[in-house]
Amino acid sequence: MGVQDTLFRSSDMSLVQLYVATEIGREVVSALGELGNIQFRDLNSDTNAFQRTFTKEIRRLDNVERQLRFFATQMEKAGVTVRPIPRNENVTAAPSAHEIDDLADRCDQLEKRVSELNESHETLQKRWVELIEWRAVLREAGSVFEHAYGQVEEIRQTGEDDDTAPLLDNDVEQSVHQGGEQQSFSVMNIGFIAGAISRDRINAFERILWRTLRGNLYMNQSEMADKIADPQTGEEVDKNVFVIFAHGKEIVSKIRKISESLGADLYQVDEDANNRRDQILEVNQRIEDLNSVLQNTKLTLKAELRMIAAQLASWMVVVKKEKAVYEALNKFNYDQARKVLVAEGWCPKSGLPLVQHTLREVNARAGLQMPSIINELQTNKTPPTHFKTNRFTVAFQGIINAYGTAKYQEVNPGLQTLVTFPFLFAVMFGDLGHGFFLVLAAVLMILNEKHLDGRKIQEIFDMAYYGRYLMLMMGIFSLFTGLIYNDIFSKPLFIFPSMWEYSVPEDWKQGMKVTAHRIEGYTYPFGVDWKWHSAENNLLFTNSYKMKLSIILGWAHMTYSLCNVYINAKFFRKPIDIWGNFLPSMLFMQSIFGYLVITIIYKWSVNWQASGAQPPSILNMLINMFLSPGNITDRLYAGQEVVQTILIMIAAVCIPWLLLSKPLYLRWENKKHRALGYRGLGEHSRVSALDDEGRDSADGNGHTLGRGSADYDGTAVALVAEDIDGEEEEEEFDFGEEMIHQIIHTIEFCLNCISHTASYLRLWALSLAHAQLSQVMWNMTLANGFAKSGAVGVIMVVVTFYMWFNLTIGVLVIMEGTGAMLHSLRLAWVESMSKYFVGEGIPFEPFSFELLLEEE
Amino acid sequence: MANGWSVIIGLVVCALIAGAGYIFAPKGENQTVWRSSILLTVACTYIMWALTLLAQLNPLVAPSASNFRKEYIE
Numbered sequence: 001m002g003v004q005d006t007l008f009r010s011s012d013m014s015l016v017q018l019y020v021a022t023e024i025g026r027e028v029v030s031a032l033g034e035l036g037n038i039q040f041r042d043l044n045s046d047t048n049a050f051q052r053t054f055t056k057e058i059r060r061l062d063n064v065e066r067q068l069r070f071f072a073t074q075m076e077k078a079g080v081t082v083r084p085i086p087r088n089e090n091v092t093a094a095p096s097a098h099e100i101d102d103l104a105d106r107c108d109q110l111e112k113r114v115s116e117l118n119e120s121h122e123t124l125q126k127r128w129v130e131l132i133e134w135r136a137v138l139r140e141a142g143s144v145f146e147h148a149y150g151q152v153e154e155i156r157q158t159g160e161d162d163d164t165a166p167l168l169d170n171d172v173e174q175s176v177h178q179g180g181e182q183q184s185f186s187v188m189n190i191g192f193i194a195g196a197i198s199r200d201r202i203n204a205f206e207r208i209l210w211r212t213l214r215g216n217l218y219m220n221q222s223e224m225a226d227k228i229a230d231p232q233t234g235e236e237v238d239k240n241v242f243v244i245f246a247h248g249k250e251i252v253s254k255i256r257k258i259s260e261s262l263g264a265d266l267y268q269v270d271e272d273a274n275n276r277r278d279q280i281l282e283v284n285q286r287i288e289d290l291n292s293v294l295q296n297t298k299l300t301l302k303a304e305l306r307m308i309a310a311q312l313a314s315w316m317v318v319v320k321k322e323k324a325v326y327e328a329l330n331k332f333n334y335d336q337a338r339k340v341l342v343a344e345g346w347c348p349k350s351g352l353p354l355v356q357h358t359l360r361e362v363n364a365r366a367g368l369q370m371p372s373i374i375n376e377l378q379t380n381k382t383p384p385t386h387f388k389t390n391r392f393t394v395a396f397q398g399i400i401n402a403y404g405t406a407k408y409q410e411v412n413p414g415l416q417t418l419v420t421f422p423f424l425f426a427v428m429f430g431d432l433g434h435g436f437f438l439v440l441a442a443v444l445m446i447l448n449e450k451h452l453d454g455r456k457i458q459e460i461f462d463m464a465y466y467g468r469y470l471m472l473m474m475g476i477f478s479l480f481t482g483l484i485y486n487d488i489f490s491k492p493l494f495i496f497p498s499m500w501e502y503s504v505p506e507d508w509k510q511g512m513k514v515t516a517h518r519i520e521g522y523t524y525p526f527g528v529d530w531k532w533h534s535a536e537n538n539l540l541f542t543n544s545y546k547m548k549l550s551i552i553l554g555w556a557h558m559t560y561s562l563c564n565v566y567i568n569a570k571f572f573r574k575p576i577d578i579w580g581n582f583l584p585s586m587l588f589m590q591s592i593f594g595y596l597v598i599t600i601i602y603k604w605s606v607n608w609q610a611s612g613a614q615p616p617s618i619l620n621m622l623i624n625m626f627l628s629p630g631n632i633t634d635r636l637y638a639g640q641e642v643v644q645t646i647l648i649m650i651a652a653v654c655i656p657w658l659l660l661s662k663p664l665y666l667r668w669e670n671k672k673h674r675a676l677g678y679r680g681l682g683e684h685s686r687v688s689a690l691d692d693e694g695r696d697s698a699d700g701n702g703h704t705l706g707r708g709s710a711d712y713d714g715t716a717v718a719l720v721a722e723d724i725d726g727e728e729e730e731e732e733f734d735f736g737e738e739m740i741h742q743i744i745h746t747i748e749f750c751l752n753c754i755s756h757t758a759s760y761l762r763l764w765a766l767s768l769a770h771a772q773l774s775q776v777m778w779n780m781t782l783a784n785g786f787a788k789s790g791a792v793g794v795i796m797v798v799v800t801f802y803m804w805f806n807l808t809i810g811v812l813v814i815m816e817g818t819g820a821m822l823h824s825l826r827l828a829w830v831e832s833m834s835k836y837f838v839g840e841g842i843p844f845e846p847f848s849f850e851l852l853l854e855e856e
Numbered sequence: 857m858a859n860g861w862s863v864i865i866g867l868v869v870c871a872l873i874a875g876a877g878y879i880f881a882p883k884g885e886n887q888t889v890w891r892s893s894i895l896l897t898v899a900c901t902y903i904m905w906a907l908t909l910l911a912q913l914n915p916l917v918a919p920s921a922s923n924f925r926k927e928y929i930e
Contacts, residue, residue, distance in 0.1 A: 419896035535919030
């Protein structure tokens with residue numbers, strides 16, 4: 001099979017049918033997934049996800065995946081890091097089904113164990129929190145009680161003596177009454193409640209209590225110093241400890257209810273100081289015990305998780321691959337009679353031998369008698385578009401794919417983009433110094449490919465890394481255009497002797513204007529003469545030069561692109577596209593813009609000074625050519641009227657030619673076919689060798705198993721009736737539609753010829769702007785530094801260099817570079833690709849583990 | 857050194873380079889990429905160079921300046 005995939009067209013694809021023994025279905029698909037060049041078609045599209053053969057397996061794998069994710073979250077909580085898969089280690093799919101079973105069992109056990117540990121940790125934690133709170137409450141209550149007893153005395157006194165007693169002298173009395181305080185609460189019939197509540201609820205709590213009890217309470221609260229972790233959510237909460245005294249049992253029970261409903265935890269506190277002390281001691285003891293148990297549980301959990309962490313990543317990969325395998329298997333048909341799985345899929349023709357080899361290998365490994373068979377089918381379905389890219393071309397192809405997927409086997413713009421994109425970029429970015437930075441960055445990334453590949457660092461950097469070869473090309477071309485423009489950081493290079501010479505007059509004074517004269521017979525051989533750099537009328541020259549340059553480059557780019565119409569027409573065997581589309585388009589464009597380019601070059605090559613004639617303006621000439629054909633005001637060459645009139649006539653003829661020839665031809669052809677009794681392909685059933693097959697598919701059960709086995713007996717090429725999906729029908733010829741399409745195309749093409757040519761003037765504008773900006777940057781910074789001398793000069797140079805360098809990198813290279821890249825992108829997408837690119841292809845999405853894992 | 861003929865000579869040289877590039881492009885699956893890139897690169901660089909030369913071949917304006925330093929004049 002001598003098929004070689006090139007970037008010029010998408011790969012030759014073939015629809016293949018696989019027959020695989022059921023026993024090794026899993027192994028075969030897994031091997032094909034590693035290979036990654038078959039896109040399986042769904043043969044069970046009318047059955048939903050639940051009715052498919054391997055739903056059970058997928059469910060089970062889903063469960064394992066969930067368990068693995070559960071471990072991952074647990075690890076995150078416990079602060080255990082997952083060991084990543086070493087980059088050069090390739091995790092293969094599980095070699096056999098029972099290894100997956102083992103993995104599933106193991107995950108089940110581990111999950112149970114981890115949840116158990118979690119649960120016990122949680123209960124222990126809860127208990128621990130309670131104890132901590134209790135201790136805090138006990139302490140708080142203690143101080144309150146001691147405080148309160150004094151007040152009891154005082155309350156009594158205030159009741160007896162009137163309000164004149166001082167409020168704050170209870171400290172003195174406290175010591176006095178210590179002996180007789182024990183009986184005081186019961187005597188006064190005062191009950192109390194102690195507990196803890198989260199701090200943000202304390203205000204509401206207080207208010208509710210106050211309102212419901214009408215102020216008949218005494219509440220004492222204080223903030224707990226440490227945050228308390230909620231065992232359920234793991235969040236840290238601030239809590240307050242409170243002790244409430246109230247009069248009467250009913251009120252106390254009411255308070256209890258309110259506090260419980262607000263989520264406060266109430267604790268038993270003994271009234272007696274000695275008992276309380278015992279309580280605190282006991283609580284402390286229990287906290288200590290719990291602490292050690294908690295620590296132990298935590299350590300065990302961590303050890304367990306650490307063990308899992310070592311393998312989690314590779315398990316995840318194995319499970320994902322396994323799941324993908326079953327999902328692919330679900331797309332297959334199952335031939336019950338022959339115990340065979342039937343699969344259909346697209347595969348690049350160049351990859352077929354590899355697929356065959358893989359099948360044989362898997363078969364040999366399994367030691368099966370029945371061979372796996374691969375059949376190429378003939379079909380009139382549109383194959384998916386697949387381009388084989390490599391490290392270098394992938395970013396360029398990415399540019400094209402971002403615009404649209406090429407139609408199957410049409411000319412791929414990616415190939416020309418390899419050069420035209422960076423070149424047009426460089427025309428706008430022409431500076432040797434800036435180009436050097438680009439090359440440097442690209443080379444650094446390319447040299448470190450080994451370390452950087454497949455790693456995600458930061459979004460913008462990843463993007464630059466993806467386009468590193470693009471950047472390299474852009475940089476190299478910028479070096480070239482920089483040499484042509486003779487710009488290095490806005491300064492010229494003096495490579496060759498200048499073609500200009502200043503001869504200063506005798507009476508020269510400072511500030512007098514001097515015009516250079518040319519050295520006869522000598523032209524600056526490479527790039528722009530450096531004398532222009534210091535000239536005051538520099539812009540006068542570069543303006544005209546760069547404008548004409550961009551027009552000519554644009555014309556070349558568009559003409560080149562338009563030629564692809566011819567190549568496409570020839571390849572798809574549509575001669576009408578050559579002489580109904582390509583020829584008039586080309587003639588139209590060349591008779592106007594080709595002529596423009598020729599006159600520009602002609603005007604350059606004539607020595608106007610020697611001939612003494614006035615050089616005509618090209619722009620006026622072009623305008624006059626349309627406004628008054630046959631009238632020449634400023635003559636460029638002899639016989640100009642005739643040439644221009646003929647060209648105008650050609651262009652004028654091309655418009656109706658382009659407009660009418662193709663639709664009329666198609667109508668004539670269609671009529672001729674109908675007269676011969678042919679019908680459109682879509683009007684009948686699809687290509688089918690055997691009549692009953694055609695009927696089969698018409699019944700709606702497209703891929704019957706009977707047919708699958710009928711094809712099975714060794715014929716190299718099987719003919720298959722496709723399922724009739726209405727959308728893929730070939731449309732019947734409709735003259736009106738064709739005509740409208742062509743009208744739009746004609747108008748678009750003629751207008752675009754003008755607007756697109758004008759659009760290339762962006763090359764001129766951006767390259768001028770870039771040159772000017774870098775000059776301004778130099779003058780504002782480093783030029784000032786160099787202007788000073790002595791110590792100040794040294795410092796100034798350092799400072800201004802710092803500024804200049806940063807601005808150059810940030811503004812001129814990165815910002816301007818991005819801008820120029822976007823403009824170049826537009827030129828590729830709009831100005832060039834609109835000329836020939838159809839882009840109605842279906843992207844090739846192979847079943848590939850590599851792609852699957854990359855997606856994450 | 858360089859005059860109008862340079863453009864023609866340059867074209868011949870570039871055509872030779874392009875032809876050599878086409879013939880000696882590395883064989884293998886990337887041959888198309890090599891060939892297309894070499895040809896296009898030669899074409900692009902030639903056009904740019906030739907146009908720049910042509911633009912200066914018969915210049916209609918000459919550079920002029922008034923900011924000479926005295927040392928330069930003498």
